[in-house]
Amino acid sequence: MPSDFSVVAIIAAYNEADIIDQVVSELINQGIQVYLMDDGSTDGTVAAVERHLGRGVLGIERLADPDDKGAPDSFDWERILRRKTQLATELDASWFIHHDADEFRESPWSHLSLRDAIQHVDALGFNAIDFTGLDFWPVHDQFRAGDDVRDTFTRYAELAPYDRVQVRCWKKTGGLDLASSGGHEALFPDRRVFPLRFILRHYPIRGQTHGERKVFQERRNRFRDQERARGWHVQYNQLQEGASFLRNPSTLTAYDSDAVRLSLTLSPRYPEDIERALATSQSELEGTKAVLAATKADLAATKGELAATTAGLAAVRSEMDARQREIEAASTHIEHVTAQLTQARKELRARDEQLIAAIAAHRTQIDAMHREIETASTHIEHVTATLARTREEAHARTMDLADTRAAARAELDARGAHIAALVEAVDRRSADILELTRQRDALERSLSWRWTAPARAIGRLFKRS
Helix, strand or coil, X not given: CCCCCCEEEEEEECCXXXXXXXXXXXXXXXXXXXXXXXXXXCCCHHHHHHCCECCCEEXXXXXXXXXXXXXXXXXXXXXXXXXXXXXXXXXXXXXXXEEECCEEEECCCCCCCHHHHHHHHHHCCCCEECXXXXXXXXXXXXXXXXXXXXXXXXXXXXXXXXXXXCECEEECCCCCECHHHCCCECECCCCCECCCCEEEEECCCCCHHHHHHHHHHHHHHXXXXXXXXXXXXXXXXXXXXXXXXXXXXXXXXXXXXXXXXXXXXXXXXXXXXXHHHHHHHHHHHHHHHHXXXXXXXXXHHHHXXXXXXXXXXXXXXXXXXXXXXXXHHHHHHHHHHHHHHHHHHHHHHHHHHHHHHHHHHHHHHHHHHHHHHHHHHHHHHHHHHHHHHHHHHHHHHHHXXXXXXXXXXXXXXXXXXXXXXXXXXXXXXXXHHHHHHHHHHHHHHXXXXXXXXHHHHHHHHHHHC
């Protein structure tokens, strides 16, 4: 059989440590892979499955953390079903089983494992499988964790009418819906259910203590009202606290696998499904023949088109080669222009540096001229002050020395000559200053001065920064 055919059982569990290892081990032994969703178990459920990781168990997903004080205290079955639906689209498998943690599923053919039986159904063209459910009830209270529950409880009753539909195995497909039926059947477009049911052995209660804990503590009080209103979770409605979970053996049927398989064979799921399937297959066969004839005609036409397409492809390839050469030439030109641009940028940067140096030199000359002008101005101010003091002294002497006018006049004449010499010196210095001022004005009005105006602006910016 092909090795790439795989089946994954998606199991949601809550406190099933006494049976979960048997369920997972049996699935693996029958060639089925397992993906566990734990809904916050507080017993050893997860630990019992972890030992199978990588050896048949694909993964363990915790829907709730039992140590999380903020975890929801209700049993959200719809959320679990929607997550199973999502996993059935994400996991890589050929078929999937919506599986419970307290049940065993078997092939209707004793010589085929569950995986091989599902593959046989797939080969026959069907994409969904129904199960006949058998509830195995305890008739004593002697079951202990580690015991094989199938050997301990061997008597069963048929499922209640609300549980009879068990189309919970399907081929991977789109448009899957598990939630609308409460998980009783996988709904999807073009569903073709195999007419022969498979076997489902269900062990919901494993003793008096287990039943009281499961029903009254872990299940019934946690069912959500909106889900009850949809007719879900009715399996424990008739049970009252204090009642016995142990059944009278006479009210149950002893399990005989051969008898059950024979019964399934004699009473297929829906006899009309067989006729419908045969009619559909015949119709599909006729349609296939017509399609085959049309395909042959199309093939001849396609050969001619292929020849034309080949010629066209050669022309396109030639054009693509020409375009490639153009692209290569353009790339070479771009590289050349880029090199030129880089060189121009270097030259421009060198010229900018020379201009900045020239501006700095002109600024140094102008600063020196300004210092000379300031020195001359200081000297003029000093001479002017000296002249003022001299005039004051002369006026005082004139007033005080009226009786010695002749001598004073002679001295005054001498001083007048000295003053004249000083004035002449001042006039020469003023002329020098005027000449420097004229040179500065001429410089500022010159063409070179205007050309270097932007550079001086740049220099001022550099000086400010």
